[in-house]
Amino acid sequence: MAKRRKSSVVDGFSTLKAVRDRKAAEDGMPPDSAKDAQLAPREEASSKESLTGIVSTALPSKHRLTCYECEYTFVVSGAIRTTGCPKCHTQLDAKDYLIESDWTGDVKTIGAIRVAADGVLKRGSIFARDLVLEGSIEDASLRVCGRLELCPGAQFDVKTVHAQDLLVRAGAQFVFTRKLSFRNVDIAGELKCKLQVEELVTVRAGGHLRGNVSGARFAVEEGGGLTARLDIRGKE
16 A cells, blocks of 8 residues: 655745745845844844843942941941931031141041142041041041051051051051051051951052951952961951
8 A cells, every 4th residue: 555645735925935035046135034044143132232231230339437426337328428427416527628738627527538748737636437648647636437548658657547447559668566456458558567457458469568467368469468477367
């Protein structure tokens, strides 16, 4: 008994498509199927780009601030503006200050203060979130609730400065005989001292840290120097 052959089904759409592809081939144009294949990757890439744009949404930065009246610490998001202390309700100044000459008096701000190379703090009390010191401190007391940045040429008595974090900029060199304590220390220049750090010690490429150092974590970049007796302790 002869086997039945499977019959091919030809519908109207397939017939029209075959005729169109043949005409396109005669005219030197690619068939629709080829064009569809060429367009597919672009459409997929476009879809990925739109998804990437959604995923990369940036979150507002957070800042840890300390009230200069009651010393209550709190966190704000976004840009730092004049704000009220959540505890004592004092309106806290958030302006940044630049001191370029002799200065006598008090300054209190949750912003930053920069003492330029020709700036001299003669007398007074300074309270700031961050302090960049390029000039001199003669007879003023400083409370820095964030980071103290020491630049080349800075002159001061370390006993008069209290800060949470320390950054020694590239090109700056300091030697202290007094024991120093900070939360985080970042060395891009050179520092020699007895140092106790609560969280992280970072030595940048080109920086050098010498002395006795006690800390929870250490990170030394390639090209950085660490010549010190280390006491590595976990955070309590």
